Amino acid sequence: xxxxxxxxxxxxxxxxxxxxxxxxxxxxxxxxxxxxxxxxxxxxxxxxxxxxxxxxxxxxxxxxxxxxxxxxxxxxxxxxxxxxxxxxxxxxxxxxxxxxxxxxxxxxxxxxxxxxxxxxxxxxxxxxxxxxxxxxxxxxxxxxxxxxxxxxxxxxxxxxxxxxxxxxxxxxxxxxxxxxxxxxxxxxxxxxxxxxxxxxxxxxxxxxxxxxxxxxxxxxxxxxxxxxxxxxxxxxxxxxxxxxxxxxxxxxxxxxxxxxxxxxxxxxxxxxxxxxxxxxx
Numbered sequence: 206x207x208x209x210x211x212x213x214x215x216x217x218x219x220x221x222x223x224x225x226x227x228x229x230x231x232x233x234x235x236x237x238x239x240x241x242x243x244x245x246x247x248x249x250x251x252x253x254x255x256x257x258x259x260x261x262x263x264x265x266x267x268x269x270x271x272x273x274x275x276x277x278x279x280x281x282x283x284x285x286x287x288x289x290x291x292x293x294x295x296x297x298x299x300x301x302x303x304x305x306x307x308x309x310x311x312x313x314x315x316x317x318x319x320x321x322x323x324x325x326x327x328x329x330x331x332x333x334x335x336x337x338x339x340x341x342x343x344x345x346x347x348x349x350x351x352x353x354x355x356x357x358x359x360x361x362x363x364x365x366x367x368x369x370x371x372x373x374x375x376x377x378x379x380x381x382x383x384x385x386x387x388x389x390x391x392x393x394x395x396x397x398x399x400x401x402x403x404x405x406x407x408x409x410x411x412x413x414x415x416x417x418x419x420x421x422x423x424x425x426x427x428x429x430x431x432x433x434x435x436x437x438x439x440x441x442x443x444x445x446x447x448x449x450x451x452x453x454x455x456x457x458x459x460x461x462x463x464x465x466x467x468x469x470x471x472x473x474x475x476x477x478x479x480x481x482x483x484x485x486x
Contacts, residue, residue: 236439237387240305240375242485245313247444249479251297253278253319258471260359262335262411265464269333271352276471279320279362297364299477301371309374317448317475319365327352335412358410359459359467367426367452369401375434393434395444400427403454409467414460424454432477440484446477 257273281296297320303313330349341356343349350356375395379387403424409416428450436442450473457467 235386235388237377237391237436240308240311240483243305243483244303244486245305245311245442245481245483246302247300247442247479247481249299249444249477249481251299251317251319251475251477252280253297253321253476254474255321256472258469260467260469261333262357262459262467263465264460264462267333267335267412269331269335271357272330272332274323274329274352274469275327276321276323276360279322279360299475299479301479303371303373305375309376311373311375313371313373315369315371317367317369319367319473319475320360320362321365322360322362323352323357325352325354325358337412354410356412358408360408361405362408363406363420365452366404366406366420367401367428367450368404369399369426369428371397371399371428371430373397373430387436388439389437391434391436393436394431395434395446396429396431398427398429399450401425403452405454405457407457407459407467409457409459411459411465414462414465417458417460419458421456421458423457424452426450426452436483440482442481442483444477444479444481446475446479448475448477449473 255276257275259270259272260274261270262268278297298318299315301313301315303311305311328349328351330347332348342351342353373395374397375393377387377391378394379392382392384390384392402422403426404420405423406420407417428448430446430448432444432446434442434444451470452473453470455468457469459465459467
């Protein structure tokens, strides 16, 4: 004889298992629900701003400092070079590849290819000594001179290369905007901290000397960022970032002579837009 209570329990278990299986079939877990174990890669461009900087130049017969020097970036605008494999490292660009160690945090390596150009013909204060003093439009009354091509042209345009590691946090904020299906469109907030080295190729014409044209480890930098990530159809995204930091360059190559060098420090601020992909191997 079948026991009524046992039959009820069995019926409930079978019904529950069927319902649970049906829910899984109808509502499978979304690809975008978890990030742990995913890789990502992105590529894009930037614009930069720089604080004023004191730059010290040292050599066998000179040692002088220029104060509050102004500089700017060197953008190419909307240009095919960003997508031309043979020329895509020429514009101001950002590249990064990273791995999610859990659903919210990822570790990445990358480089920020910035360009730093000292404004020509600006008037700056100076101190120190150099050859042929008095022939560079100096004003001895206030200790100022004009940075013209005969005295100095100075730029990191090949470029101001910040090679760095970042740790970043990512949070899905799609529900803030009522987005129903994150596998079709997902909105994420990201923040991060980074540190790395500066590996510039400095183009400098100093006191008529032959310029140096080699990449060189010149110092270090630290940075922080915040941005928005727009993910489409699970695997593709556009990411915008605001990124700022501090750069200390204490060993800048300026001429062919190893006796000649420069040092400077300044703050930078980047506006970045990139395109990329996120995937599991």
